[in-house]
Amino acid sequence: MHLVCVTKYRRSVFIGESIDLIEKSFREVVQKMNFQVLEFNCESNHVHALIEYPPKLSISQIVNALKGVSSRRYGQAGHKKPHKEALWSPSYFAVSVGCAFRSFKGVY
Numbered sequence: 297m298h299l300v301c302v303t304k305y306r307r308s309v310f311i312g313e314s315i316d317l318i319e320k321s322f323r324e325v326v327q328k329m330n331f332q333v334l335e336f337n338c339e340s341n342h343v344h345a346l347i348e349y350p351p352k353l354s355i356s357q358i359v360n361a362l363k364g365v366s367s368r369r370y371g372q373a374g375h376k377k378p379h380k381e382a383l384w385s386p387s388y389f390a391v392s393v394g395c396a397f398r399s400f401k402g403v404y
Contacts, residue, residue: 297355299345300389301363307378308340314375318343321366329361355390
């Protein structure tokens, strides 16, 4: 899945060490929930992540955990959030990626 999470009001809050903090938070969630972040890219106001996850997890569970933990860690580190207690916009973009290969046998 390609996941995009946007900061509240698309405010540019991620710079330097805060980008590392968000990535570290994502990696922490990955280990606890047993899925993989294959690629991670953080811009000043949004995050892109390429995620491989087992079918037992739902996209909403994954997003809730990633955004929840990263927001908490961000606040604990003393960074100012864009709006009161909210780091992230409540919405997100998720789309499946990859391709399926089929093996055809017999006459067409």
